[in-house]
Each structure stands twice: as structure tokens, then as C-alpha cells.
Amino acid sequence: MNKINKGFIVVLLCVCSVLVAQNNIQKQPNIILLFADDISARELPIYNSTVWSAPKSNTQKGGNTSNLEFRAQTPVLDKLANQGCYIETAWAATVCSPSRAMMMTGRYAHLHKWWHNKDRGKAPSGKGNWNLYESSPYNIASVAKAGGYSTYWAGKTQMNIDGFEFDEGCFTPGEGSYNKAIYTTDFRLETRKVNGNKKLFNADTGKELTQKSYVQSGWYWKPHVQLKNHPSTGKGLVWWPNDKTSKQEIGLNVYGPDVELDFVFDFMERKQKEDQPFFIYHTSHLGHDAFDFLHPESGQKWPGTPKISWDGSKYTRITPNITGDNGVYDTHETVTESGIHHHINYLDYQVWQYMNKLKELGIENNTIFIFCADNGTSGYGKSSPVSQKGTHVPLIIYAPGLNMTKKGFQNVLANMSDMVPTIAELGHVKIPDSYEINGESLIPFLTTHKKTHRDWVYGYHMEKQIIRGDYVLRDGNDVWYDVSQKQNDLISFPKITYWDSVSENHRKERDELLRILPKYNLHEAEHDAPKKGKDKPDPLTKYN
Template sequence: MLVSAALFGLNACSNANNSTDLTPAQTPAVSENQTKPNVILIYADDISAREFSIYQSKKWSGFRGKTVSDPEKLAEIPVISEIANQGMFVENAWAATVCSPSRAMLMTGRYANLHKWWHNKDYGLVTDEKTGQKRPVRLYETSPFQIGQLANTSGYQSIWVGKTQMGHTDGFENYGFDEGVFTPGLKYPDLSPYTTFGVQAKKVDGVRVLYNVDSGKSIEGFSYVQQGWYWKPNVELFNHPSAKSELEYWPNTSESKEKFGVNTFGPDVELDFIFDFIDRQHSQNKPFFVYHTTHLGHDAFDFLQPESKDKWPGTPIVNWDGEKYTRVKPNITGEKGQYNLNGTVTDPGMHNHVKYLDYQIWLYLEKLKKLQIQNDTILIIAADNGTSGYGKHSHVKQQGTHVPFIVYAPGQQMTKKGKQPIIASMADILPTLADIMGSEIPQGYEINGKSLWPFLTTDAKTHREWIYAYKKDKTLIRGNYVMKDGNDNWWNVTTTPDDLDSFEKINDWSKVSEQAKKERDKLNAVIPQFDVYETAHDPDSI
């Protein structure tokens, strides 16, 4: 089912890259005689760095993403804080400004000039062989070597669990993963036979109206169709051992069907499948790679409280006692849009999503300890773009691009610990994984990422000289002294403001240091190789 070795000879998208800041991974993390470390990569959804207290921002997101300084709206994250300080976290890590191009950046190690995913619903176009019509290019067509293929060629068993954001319903075997658990399913926005939690559209007197499938009532003040991915989620399995076909809706057994219902929480389902996968690989002594694209952090229609005006539906209640988490079992009653939460679900809010993510990281660590593989497993935690209502879609300063980035590797000889004053890109994750997995990027296959592993395991003082992001035709780039945003405004980034946003705008370059001017010139020289939205929006070939 995986991409063949012959694929690695495909280099239609490869070009010479003269920048020394874009070298592929070359230094394996382990020798051939050692066991390869397991890797768990958790990619959160729409969570700015400022939502994690480790970044010490004085501002974060409150009701509907409004910026606040209310401590009640900042999540307690004791577990993430501990592993970030025992491991390391990047002060300024960048994704793109929205989901699809950020996921493309992480999975391929490339920017949009190569993978052609410029923005949500703005992809390079190709002619479909079957229909002869133009359609959006699929990510594996422009970038046939991704993190899934990397894991496979490195001897790992792999699973992709959570949000896909790939925009099509077939060809998932081309992403290189052995298994998948997709929440929601691939036939977006159609619902599975097992759930009514969905927002769909219909015409009423010629006017498009959104309605709640569960209650049948129209919805006002909400903007997009969706399948449910939190409560009573829409779930589809890919190549799972329990399934009778390559793609199959879940619940798919008599036991899972009996237990499934309004009290089923999608992030819990994701972790259950991940832990089952880890158990199976561990029992066979096989290294595993988990790509967990959690929905936590993404806004959604609140099917339990349809009248809610907040962005983030409540989660199951979890409590930290200083040593461990306990979870209140959900006891939701009712039907068809009329539900009673019975005190078992939190209030809506970003902070509760971040706290539930912290709870799930604790569950991961407990699982690894139980299997006695905590020192044989590396955790990487990041997010795909800024928080909705603050950063998502924004090309102003680094509001849309600044995301958390944590590496926790207790069994590896990391020389860095805690907060690191460096800049890094989501494109760096693929070559970093190559180093961790003891593998290499295929020769001649161009990437834009640079492995973080040499910085983490040597006495190197810096990682990158610049980072880059994009939003359609808008370019964002920053170094250690200056930053240019998508409005072509320049900002002084030699100091970090206490809200992670209020940088000083540069209006008079005569008052700026010579180092800053030199960096500006360097960044301006870098931009043209990536700023090809107007001239090379579509791929030449696939």
C-alpha cells in the first residue's frame, strides 16, 4: 500500500538550492546497532504560542478569541510545562497562517513554492486524468516524499490520527501511513450513519441556510458546514485491523456501537486508537511513529449547547491534584439539540481545550511509563497556526504564524534544555525526523526545512538565520533582528514584547542598527525564490 521506491526518483519539482540555511538532514540520531526511538508528533489545531503559559505572554484568548489578561482564561498546563522545561521549547516557531498550507509545510518539509498549497481552498491546479477538468493538486502529487514515507523507509510502523485537511476522499495510501483514524471522516461534510452532529447547508427560498442536522433547526451567526469531531464524532478508519475494508466508518463492532453516543468525545476516541496501535507495535518490538493531528484548539459548532456563542465547545472535566489527572465521566442526557450536561462538561473556551491537551499529554506519558518505553520515545508538540479570532488567517506581524514548538526526548543526549531563543519552522520537522529515525532525504529531493537535531544534540548556538511563511500572495519573513509581515511592514524583533505581539514598527531605517539593515537586505534577497504566487501558482508537472 505504500509508495514504491521508484517514486524517490521523481524529481520534477526539484531545483538547485543555493541557500546554506536549507540543508537536508544528514546526521543520524542513533547508530545502526541501536534501537530506533519511537516518535509521537502531536499537531494541535489553531493554538497560538501565547495560549501556552510557558511562553509567559501577558495576553491570551478569552470569549470568542477576544484578547484578554484574565488568569481564569489561561489554561493550567502542569504536564506540558514540565516536559517543555525538561526537554526544550522554541521561542519563535512559525507555521503558515492557516491549516492546509501549515500541514503541507510540516508533512513535506517544503514551502508553497514547491508543494503549491497557498491557502485554504487556494491550491495549485492540475488537469485530472479521468475527467480532463482542472482540480486542486493533491499534496502527494507535488511532494511524493513526506513524513509518512520517511517513517516507512526508516523501518517504522505508522499511524495518522485526527484531522487530515487533505481535501479529497481517495488516494490516502499515497501518504505512506500504515493506518489512519480520521475525525471527521473523509466524505466531508457528509455524516457517517452513526451520528447526527453536523452542520449542513440547504436552500430556503433561494437563500443558502445552515442548519443543525441534530435538531433540524437553522443556525444564525455561524459560517461553515462541518461534521462533528468533538462530541458524538464522525470517525472513519483507514487500513485498521478491525475494519473489513480499506475505509470504514466507526463504530464498526457490536461493542463499539453499543458504547457510542452523545457521551463519546472525539479526542478520547483518537487516543484510544493511538494507544491500541502503540500496544500492537510494542508487542512486536517494532518502532512506531504516531502523527496525532488533534482537533483540540479548533472552533466548532456546539451541538450540546446550540445557543452558545463561544468558539470552543466544552470538554470533559479534568482535574490536576499536583501529581495526576482525574477525569469526570461525561453524563450528558437528552436528544435532538436539547441536552443537559449534568455538571460533567466544562464551560466553552480555548483554555479548556489547552487543559484537555495537557491531560492527554499526561495520558501519553503514563502509557509510555507503563510499557517502560518512556526513555525510548520522543514527543514533539506543535500547532498549525494562530488562535481563531486572534491569529488564524492573520498576516499581521507574526499573529498567524507564531505557534508552540516543544521537543521532549528524555532518552536522547540533548544538550539544550528549556526555552531556546532561536527561530524555527514547521518545515524543519521532516528533516528533524529524518535525523531522529536515522534516515536521509532522498538525493535530489528538494526541501526547505533544516533539521533541528544538530542544534539539540551539539554545542551549536543557533539553528536558523531566518524563517518564512505565506498566505496566498503575501510573504512573511523574519530573522533575529527584523521581521517583514504580509502587509510589507517591517518590525524590530530584537526584543520580545510581553504580549508576544506589540513589536516596534520600523518607520525610519536611519535609526536602525547596521546589523538590522544587513539582515533586512538578506531577507529581501531570500524572498524572490518563494514569492512565486503570481508566476508559478500551479505545478509545472506532477
């Protein structure tokens, strides 16, 4: 072999080795964040609570139960939690809007001013509420976009979505929102004037409600759906169904959570073909109570889901068969009874679908899957400032390609505000030091031998502040608890009445938490946005 040929082969081998090395480099991981609604940590079997929530209907009063009939079964989430990890004490705010604000901004209410569902700070102009994308320009969407992700938002909104930088979306708007032009579904509660007084009516039956409820569009059965920037609809928000085919598909047997997932999978497929990393923000309604249009007189709290069954390795879903009209329906035993456990079971089924889709697309080892919830269960912890009833939510992280050093149960503290900086680190995005972020990235804890994540976690309920560390908890009613030992129900911590009865570590941590709280205690002093707004911070930068 002559020298020229030998040299050519050497160069060729070098090039090939470089190409092989490049192909072996881990691609930027996809991220799926499934944010469930009104689900306390105690509802998931992996948290080993001795009590959970019973259905609420004419025959069941709800509240606590240890009846296994009402225990959720989550084989898929259990597997992900044990193969990945799950956090013992993950906190949110006590109710939907401020908790979603925490999740989407990585900040607490002293900055974004969403103190409670109906307690939001005014915009700098003094007119209307301050939008999250205005108070917090470096939010979950803009950070993901800066990291090179194609972004998708599916499910519940509960806010003005126009200013968020999500590329596409599929929304089931729900509370207080419907479009009368969408004649394909009359599953909505609406106000009508009767003798000059506003009354709440079921549009499906035309009857005035005798039970307590609120204006809402159906987001479960026969749902109201909007698409954002879908290739079939063009730019902007468009109500779905929007063509002849989809209008034929909508009906009693269409289930909102299924519609959301169908469009999410469509997006994932398109992005995988484009070799484009994606971020899915799936804010499911599952877990949230709603008016049961299939049983309008029942007073049931959690409408039934399509029936599913688990055989030890896979789920089978029974195709819904619902017939009837005007409030009189027959589900032909294809829909479950009421109960939050059925909602959680259906979430587990959807997580199973997610895992199957990732395998189908060949990206199961390069996708980070996070499961969490926005606040405690309705009727138990939701909107409660007592102990950690309102703030304690599940948090499961499954990331087979992340080289996680943590596996299974993790006795550490985490907060929903941690998601924005975690996504920033995954996307190699540098948030300017001049911009206040209250969350802390989970990546150092997940991928190193770091034993702890946070020293304390924080939640809020209007003017009430809730904070805890490893030893003590101060709830929104200024009651202190000893949290150094886990309780069987995850909540019945002993109250601290005499500080001499606890250790020096308890007292030191109390003093530290008391030094932290004044920074965030601005509900009265700085309830609204600054009149001039805030200067735009330095731009986001991406690092290698």
C-alpha cells in the same frame, strides 16, 4: 581446568559481552508528533505572554485578556518543556491547510502550491487541486516509512489522504465531511435547498442556523470517526462504530479526542509487542473552534471538554454525563464552559496520558515527543499576515533518550517545515540532494553544542510572504519590525520607519531576507502545478 574448557569459557564470555553490548545499544527511537489546532504560542503559560485569548460567546466577546480565569493550566507540558526544551520563535503558515502542507512536506507553497485554505494550485492535468503526496512524494509518511517506522495518523485530515503511506489511522474528518449512512450521530451541519436556495441546517434539531457557520461533522461530542486498516476492519477506510459492541458505545458521552487516543494507544501496544518502532502523527482538533451541538443557540466558539482536575501529581477526569436530544441537553456539570483554555488543558491531560502509556510500555526513554500547532489562535492570529500573529506557534521537544544538549527555553528560530528532515535524520533516511526540502533537521541543534538552529524563518498567506531573523521581521503587509527584543505580549514589536534608527546588523539582515524572498514569491507567476508535473526524484536511501 583443561585448555579446552578454558577456551570455551573465553569464547562464551566474548559472546555474552557482545550480546550485552547489543542489548545496550539504543534502539531506534519512537516518535510522537502532536500537532494541535489553532493555538498561538501565547496561549501556553511557558511562553510568559501577558495576554491570551478569552472565550467568545454571548457574554464574552473574545479577543485579548489578562484574566487568569481564562489562562490555560499546563503542568505536564510545562514539565516536558523544562526537562526537554521549547523554542521561543517557531513559525508555521497563517492558516490550517498551507501550514499542514508545510508540516507534511517540509516544503513551502512555491513547491506544493497550497497557498491558503481555498487557494490551492491545480494539478498538472488542470483538473482539481494538486495533492500533497503528488507534489511532494517525500512527505512525512513516506520518509517515516523509509526509516523503518510503522506509521499512524490520528485526528484531523482536511485533505485527500488516499495517497499517503500511513499504515493505519483514526480520523475525525470534520469540516465539510460526513456520511449520511452513519445514522449513529446527527451532530452535523448540512446544506438543504429552500425555495431553490442553499441554507445551512443543524441536522440534530432540524432547524436552520441563524448564526454564521459552515458545513461540518461533529468531531468533539458524538463524533464522526473513520478507521484505516485497523485489524478489526481490514484494509481501507471504514466508518466507526462498525460492529454491535462499538455501536452501543457511541453516543452523547463519547468525545472525539478520547476516541483518537484510544486507537493510538491500541496501535502503540501492538507495535511494542512486535518490537517495531512507531511514528504517531496526531493532528488533534483541540484548539479549533466548532459548532457547539450541546448548546446550539449559544454561539460559543470553543465547545466544552470533559472536566478534568490536577492534584499536583496526576489528573482526574470526570466521566461525562450528558442527557437529552434534539438540541436540548443537560451536561450535569460534567462538561466545562466554553474557552480555548479548556481545550489546551485537555491537551495537557492527553499528554499526561501519553506519558503514562510510554511508561507502561517501558519505552519512555526511547520515545521522542513533539508538541506544536498549525497556526495562530482563531479570532487573534489565525489567517493574519500582521507581524507574527498568524505564524507564531508553540514548539516543545521532549526526548529523554536522545542525549539532548539543550534544556528548557531556547531563544532560536524554528519552522514547521523542519519536522520532515528531523524525522528523516532520526530514521537514518537520506533525502536526495536533487529533491528540494525547505526544512532543516533539528537534531544537530538538539544534540550538539550548536548555538543556533536557523538564520531565518518563513511563513505565507496566499501571495503575502512573512519572514524574520534575529533582528528584523517583514510581515505580509510589507511592514518591518525590530524583533531584537522580546515583547511582553510576544507581538508588539516596534515598527521600523527609519532604517538609520536601527543598527547595522538590522540593515544587513534586512538585505539578506530581501535576497531570499524572490525564490518563494511565485503565487502569481507559478500558482499551479507544472503542466507536465515533475520527474520522480531519486529514491530515498537509508544509512547506518
